[in-house]
Amino acid sequence: MEEIGFLGTGIMGKAMAVNLLRHGFKVTVWNRTLSRCDELVQHGASVGETPAAVVEKCKYTIAMLSDPAAALSVVFDKDGALEQICGGKGYIDMSTVDADTSSKISEAITSKGGCFVEAPVSGSKKPAEDGQLVILAAGDKALYDQVLPALDVLGKKSFFLGQVGNGAKMKLVVNMIMGSMMNAFSEGVVLADKSGLDPHTLLDVLDLGAIANPMFKMKGPAMINNSYPPAFPLKHQQKDMRLALALGDENAVPMPVAAAANEAFKKARSLGLGDHDFSAVFETIRGAQSST
Ligand SMILES: NC(=O)C1=CN([C@@H]2O[C@H](COP(=O)(O)OP(=O)(O)OC[C@H]3O[C@@H](n4cnc5c(N)ncnc54)[C@H](OP(=O)(O)O)[C@@H]3O)[C@@H](O)[C@H]2O)C=CC1
Numbered sequence: 001m002e003e004i005g006f007l008g009t010g011i012m013g014k015a016m017a018v019n020l021l022r023h024g025f026k027v028t029v030w031n032r033t034l035s036r037c038d039e040l041v042q043h044g045a046s047v048g049e050t051p052a053a054v055v056e057k058c059k060y061t062i063a064m065l066s067d068p069a070a071a072l073s074v075v076f077d078k079d080g081a082l083e084q085i086c087g088g089k090g091y092i093d094m095s096t097v098d099a100d101t102s103s104k105i106s107e108a109i110t111s112k113g114g115c116f117v118e119a120p121v122s123g124s125k126k127p128a129e130d131g132q133l134v135i136l137a138a139g140d141k142a143l144y145d146q147v148l149p150a151l152d153v154l155g156k157k158s159f160f161l162g163q164v165g166n167g168a169k170m171k172l173v174v175n176m177i178m179g180s181m182m183n184a185f186s187e188g189v190v191l192a193d194k195s196g197l198d199p200h201t202l203l204d205v206l207d208l209g210a211i212a213n214p215m216f217k218m219k220g221p222a223m224i225n226n227s228y229p230p231a232f233p234l235k236h237q238q239k240d241m242r243l244a245l246a247l248g249d250e251n252a253v254p255m256p257v258a259a260a261a262n263e264a265f266k267k268a269r270s271l272g273l274g275d276h277d278f279s280a281v282f283e284t285i286r287g288a289q290s291s292t
């Protein structure tokens with residue numbers, strides 16, 4: 001496949017770009033904080049000075065950026081990707097954003113003759129390192145087919161969901177469920193502990209029953225030790241709850257559970273936990289219990 005551009009080398013972008021390099025792809029990376037590209041250079045990446053420079057060099061460019069503001073800025077600002085988009089170029093935005101943001105980017109790219117696919121992902125740092133993401137793509141089917149060899153390296157399964165916006169919406173629904181689950185799980189672990197049960201035994205019981213899942217299994221032991229090394233930063237989970245609640249507003253879907261979960265993530269952010277893993281929402285319950 002042609003050389004791939006990669007914009008955004010945070011937790012996910014770095015792991016994904018390294019994975020592409022390991023599988024023999026030529027990759028040119030850019031990150032707002034350029035020094036964060038250094039490690040990728042050691043893995044064989046080239047560096048572009050700006051998003052525009054990366055798009056000029058590469059037929060296909062992937063973006064993996066924190067939120068809607070970042071995704072828009074990297075496309076529309078000076079030296080942004082849009083400056084070099086033209087016929088034959090493809091732009092694949094894998095950031096988690098809302099459908100409106102994705103549509104704005106899609107319209108701008110296609111108005112200059114380029115092709116656009118949104119492709120947010122399920123799965124976190126480790127699945128990104130291992131090429132085990134679940135890819136929720138939508139947009140230009142021809143571009144999707146062209147970049148499948150790269151998506152197949154990044155993920156264990158890709159869904160093509162039709163028109164632009166459907167990938168973004170699917171991702172927000174999934175993360176809304178995940179954020180609500182994390183809150184219920186946190187309450188359960190604290191309740192077990194405070195009522196005299198061993199929380200480790202709770203994890204064993206959960207793991208054998210109908211609500212067993214990789215998230216409880218993976219995050220539970222660290223949470224019990226009050227340890228939250230960032231795989232999925234809490235500030236991004238709260239962004240996803242906010243965007244999912246807005247989608248609920250648009251569609252008149254009552255979501256009281258998600259709204260309460262969002263409040264807990266906001267509280268965690270106000271306690272300075274935004275850069276911790278999203279499981280640090282546990283602290284808002286543990287802390288409330290210990291102060292009473
Ligand atoms: N971590 C996870 O488990 C998962 C995350 N996601 C989603 O993937 C995306 C990336 O997440 P993750 O890698 O964890 O996040 P990080 O916070 O680790 O990285 C964010 C990236 O966005 C860049 N960025 C932030 N603001 C701007 C801006 N205004 N202009 C240009 N670049 C900007 C950062 O650059 P700089 O280094 O300069 O700050 C960095 O490259 C998010 O949308 C997230 O919701 C999806 C699935 C899983």
Ligand SMILES: O=CCCC(=O)O
Nearest residue numbers: 096122123124175232
């Ligand atoms: O958006 C982040 C998703 C994290 C996960 O799926 O484990």
